[in-house]
Every structure is written in structure tokens, then in C-alpha cells.
Amino acid sequence: MKSLRDKRVLLTGGGHGIGLAIAEAFAREGARIVLADLDEAKLSKAGERLDEIAPGSLLYRLDVTDTEGIADLREELIGELGGLEILVNNAGVVQGGAFLEVPLERHRQTVEVNTQAVIAVTHAFLGDLIAADEGHLVNIASASGFIGLPWGSTYAASKWAVIGFGESIRLELKRLGHDHVGVTSVCPSYVSTGMFEGVRQPLLTPFLSADKLAAKVMRAVRKNEPFVLEPAMIKIMPLLKGSLPTGVSDKILDAVGASTSMESWKGH
Numbered sequence: 001m002k003s004l005r006d007k008r009v010l011l012t013g014g015g016h017g018i019g020l021a022i023a024e025a026f027a028r029e030g031a032r033i034v035l036a037d038l039d040e041a042k043l044s045k046a047g048e049r050l051d052e053i054a055p056g057s058l059l060y061r062l063d064v065t066d067t068e069g070i071a072d073l074r075e076e077l078i079g080e081l082g083g084l085e086i087l088v089n090n091a092g093v094v095q096g097g098a099f100l101e102v103p104l105e106r107h108r109q110t111v112e113v114n115t116q117a118v119i120a121v122t123h124a125f126l127g128d129l130i131a132a133d134e135g136h137l138v139n140i141a142s143a144s145g146f147i148g149l150p151w152g153s154t155y156a157a158s159k160w161a162v163i164g165f166g167e168s169i170r171l172e173l174k175r176l177g178h179d180h181v182g183v184t185s186v187c188p189s190y191v192s193t194g195m196f197e198g199v200r201q202p203l204l205t206p207f208l209s210a211d212k213l214a215a216k217v218m219r220a221v222r223k224n225e226p227f228v229l230e231p232a233m234i235k236i237m238p239l240l241k242g243s244l245p246t247g248v249s250d251k252i253l254d255a256v257g258a259s260t261s262m263e264s265w266k267g268h
């Protein structure tokens with residue numbers, strides 16, 4: 001997608017953090033922004049920030065786990081803007097802690113928001129991306145979608161699923177001849193938004209700023225890149241997991257502190 005000017009972009013969980021940083025980056029390029037978030041206070045603050053860049057963004061309260069709410073949003077959005085070129089599935093939650101110490105309800109909620117809702121929102125809007133002259137689906141997954149994450153098992157599982165989903169949709173769109181719709185899976189390590197407050201930074205894996213990650217996402221949409229792997233250390237992660245014996249990759253992940261990083265998680 002060469003130009004982002006006037007492209008209609010929907011971001012879930014766009015009221016804070018990575019979603020808001022991506023919305024601001026798109027707004028700077030002249031795109032038309034639709035933010036959907038569960039939290040009205042965050043939404044209205046985000047709206048004020050976006051107004052400073054490009055007034056006129058649309059703000060919707062949406063719980064991405066509410067299928068009827070997604071359908072209502074689609075009706076309003078298409079009524080208001082007439083179509084959609086870019087969908088950013090960004091809304092996400094995490095609950096750190098040893099698997100058995102986290103109530104089952106929190107494990108279920110993680111899968112509902114991080115995985116099932118990505119499928120539901122994509123189901124509602126993919127037809128609109130296909131109907132546009134050019135379209136792009138961005139799924140915010142995680143570097144933990146390539147490795148095991150102790151003290152974050154269900155979070156990692158939810159992100160492995162998002163990567164598998166994005167890759168499958170990407171290939172399916174090609175097979176169906178919809179080459180004008182790209183798919184990008186975004187897989188960052190820790191980003192300073194507060195979601196992973198308290199974690200220990202693994203070696204050679206500095207915390208990213210949401211703005212720096214947003215710039216990489218913009219580049220991926222422009223160049224139709226299937227993956228954003230950040231920071232640099234994460235680029236070798238799929239190779240490391242896929243090519244080395246498990247005992248060896250376990251030792252490397254232990255040595256860099258990836259396997260213990262979540263032990264001290266506090267979150268927002």
C-alpha cells in the first residue's frame with residue numbers, strides 16, 4: 001500500500017499504548033482513524049491526542065468479546081465511512097502468574113480477548129478489506145507467540161494462535177486471488193506501555209517504545225511485510241526454536257532470561 005492518505009483504519013484497543021501509537025502514526029500520514037476500545041475514559045483522552053494531529057477521528061466503545069457489539073460497530077462504521085481499508089486487531093490483555101495460581105476465568109478471558117475476538121472482528125471486517133481497492137489486516141501478536149512463556153502460559157498460547165490465524169488468512173487470501181489484501185503479524189518483545197510492568201528485561205532485548213514499534217508497523221503495511229519482529233533479537237527467534245533441539249533452545253532462553261522474565265510481572 002503505497003499511500004496511506006485517506007485510508008480508513010479501524011484499531012481495536014486503540015485507547016492506549018501500542019494501538020494509540022499506531023493510530024497516531026496513521027493519522028500523521030493522513031489516514032482516517034476509527035478507535036474502538038472498552039474503556040471510555042481512555043478513548044476520550046486518545047481522541048484529544050488524535051485531534052491535535054488530525055481532527056475528526058471516530059471513537060466507539062466496544063468490548064471485542066461482544067459479537068453483537070462488533071456487528072453494530074460495523075454497521076455504524078460502514079454507514080459513516082462507506083468502507084474500510086485497514087483493520088488493526090490490537091486489543092489484548094495479560095494475566096501473569098504461575099498457571100495454577102491464576103483463576104481459570106482469567107485464562108479464559110485471555111483467550112477470549114486475545115484470540116477469539118481477533119477471529120470475530122476479522123470475520124466481521126475482512127469482506128470490507130477485500131471489497132476495497134487495497135486492504136491490510138494487522139494482528140498484534142507477540143514474540144511470545146514463538147516460544148514458551150512461563151508465568152504467562154495462556155498469554156503465549158493466545159498469541160501462538162494469533163500468528164497461526166494470521167499466516168493462514170494471508171495464504172488463503174493469496175489462493176483466493178485477493179492479492180490486494182496484505183496481512184502482517186506483529187511480534188514484539190516487551191513494549192513500555194505498562195501492560196508488562198515489573199517484568200525483568202531479557203538480555204539483548206531492550207523494552208521498545210510504542211512509537212518505535214508503530215513506525216515498524218507503518219513500514220510493514222506500506223511494504224506488505226508478513227511479519228514485524230522487534231527488537232532485532234526477536235528476528236532470530238523462529239529460527240532458534242525451529243532449528244535447534246529443544247534442550248539447546250531451552251538453555252539459550254534461560255541464559256538470556258526470557259524464561260524467567262515474567263516471574264516478577266505486575267502489569268498495569
Ligand SMILES: NC(=O)c1ccc[n+]([C@@H]2O[C@H](COP(=O)([O-])OP(=O)(O)OC[C@H]3O[C@@H](n4cnc5c(N)ncnc54)[C@H](O)[C@@H]3O)[C@@H](O)[C@H]2O)c1
Nearest residue numbers: 013015016017018038063064090091092142190191193195
Ligand atoms: N506491551 C507489551 O509489552 C506487548 C508486547 C507484545 C504484544 N503486545 C500486545 O499489544 C497489544 C496492545 O498492548 P498494549 O501494551 O498497548 O496494552 P495496553 O493495556 O496499554 O492497551 C490495551 C488496550 O486494549 C483495550 N482493551 C482491553 N480489553 C479490551 C476489550 N475486551 N475490548 C476492547 N478493548 C480492550 C484496553 O482498554 C487498552 O486501551 C495487545 O494485544 C498486547 O498483547 C504488547
